[in-house]
Amino acid sequence: MKVVTHVSAKPSHYNKESEGYDEFNEHNSQIINRTIETLLRKYNVKTVLDITCGTGSQVFYLHKHGYQVVGADFNAKMLAIAKQKAKKENLKITFLKCDMRTARIGEFDAVITIFNAIGHLTKNDFEQALNSISVNLNKNSIYIFDIFNRRYLEHADTITKLTIDWQTTVGKITTRKIQYSTIDDAGILTSNTITLQQSGKKTKINQDVQTLQTYSAQELKQLLTEHGFKVVHQSAIDGATFDDKRSERILVVAQKK
Ligand SMILES: C[S@@+](CC[C@H](N)C(=O)[O-])C[C@H]1O[C@@H](n2cnc3c(N)ncnc32)[C@H](O)[C@@H]1O
Structure with missing residues (x-):
């Protein structure tokens, strides 16, 4: 990883x-x-x-x-x-x-x-x-x-509550966003996101990683x-x-x- x-x-x-x-x-x-x-x-x-x-x-x-x-x-x-x-x-x-x-x-x-x-x-x-x-x-x-x-996110499996999976359509573009997060020993929250944008038969896929200090x-x-x-x-x-x-x-x- x-x-x-x-x-x-x-x-x-x-x-x-x-x-x-x-x-x-x-x-x-x-x-x-x-x-x-x-x-x-x-x-x-x-x-x-x-x-x-x-x-x-x-x-x-x-x-x-x-x-x-x-x-x-x-x-x-x-x-x-x-x-x-x-x-x-x-x-x-x-x-x-x-x-x-x-x-x-x-x-x-x-x-x-x-x-x-x-x-x-x-x-x-x-x-x-x-x-x-x-x-x-x-x-x-x-x-x-x-x-x-930080203590909330480290407690039991609460980190899974940050999981996102949503879809919205604006005009002809449908966007689906899927995100999951992890937290490390230094309190760094890492969120991995995949965004799919569908317009007719074309699909654009974007992968992104973001970090936040907690x-x-x-x-x-x-x-x-x-x-x-x-x-x-x-x-x-x-x-x-x-x-x-x-x-x-x-x-x-x-x-x-
Ligand atoms: C999650 S947004 C919050 C914006 C607004 N307070 C709200 O509640 O909608 C965080 C904002 O912090 C700004 N930001 C992050 N680091 C910054 C920095 N070092 N100096 C100034 N702005 C910063 C980003 O550009 C972004 O607009």
Whole structure:
């Protein structure tokens, strides 16, 4: 079996996914967006930097709920979709192209990186991103993110719950996506995907391997503490009490010390 090494995602990583991204994502993000907004209200946040905004799911949600939000991402295609959506709705929102490991945008009450975005980084690069996030925060302000819970994925056969097998038809093209995942001793989640696209008698087959770094709640506490943050909240993405073996993702609020 080929050994896959986890490296931080390149800016082009979402080029292929960008087109169909909203169709797949909008429904999934409803729950977490509501929880994030509740947390932002609790911490009296007014200004937000979404530093991995993608097509803008959280940016638009929070803008509509009265927050002053700036969206940033390092993928040009995801950003172009976000900008197009803002233009269509006549919303004046700033979107910037930058890397969360080096971005210096301003000082905000909160920085967010949602939907496993930091899983795209190696541990070292996550540490670099934490330093950069800290620079973009006011004192005592908060960093909110979610990430796959390593302990959940390592527990019994829960990894099989990530298996995907779906089919959708748009116009004359039928797409079937089959994905299975494994997790190794370092908490690297590897997802193998086969995508088949059928148009009339022609079938295109694409094989892809993606990796994500996962963390346990305890590992995150340690890492954040070492980088000048205090963890003030860990829950499931719907805000429910976090359970090491049952919560698929960990939602974290870390306060800059
Ligand atoms: C799963 S998407 C999430 C987007 C959005 N937050 C959402 O919930 O739909 C992850 C995003 O992180 C971005 N990303 C990954 N690494 C990044 C980095 N180093 N700097 C900036 N953006 C990055 C990707 O380009 C992608 O748009």
